[in-house]
Amino acid sequence: MDFTDELKDDIRTVAREVIDAYNNRTNALSDERLVSLNKNYFGFYCKYANEVYNSLVDLSSYSDIIGTKEYDKLMSDLSICKSILDACSDHVKRM
Numbered sequence: 001m002d003f004t005d006e007l008k009d010d011i012r013t014v015a016r017e018v019i020d021a022y023n024n025r026t027n028a029l030s031d032e033r034l035v036s037l038n039k040n041y042f043g044f045y046c047k048y049a050n051e052v053y054n055s056l057v058d059l060s061s062y063s064d065i066i067g068t069k070e071y072d073k074l075m076s077d078l079s080i081c082k083s084i085l086d087a088c089s090d091h092v093k094r095m
Helices: 002-022 031-058 062-066 068-094
Strands: none
Touching: 002 031, 002 068, 031 068, 062 068
């Protein structure tokens, strides 16, 4: 749950930066920044978010521990984060 909360906070800034640059609303990101985002940020977070999500799907009994409402919210938040990460990662690769 902490990972998802931190990810939601962190991804807002990075996603805004990537989307603005991709849509030409700000200056293009430098080559160094694109490489860093691709390898260090998205290379880590995309993989890790998928692993956490898949683990929670496999451990659906976790909902018994934290409650169905909290589990559903966690899965929904994580799914949204994964979608944003994947889309932004794709934008970075295209730039």
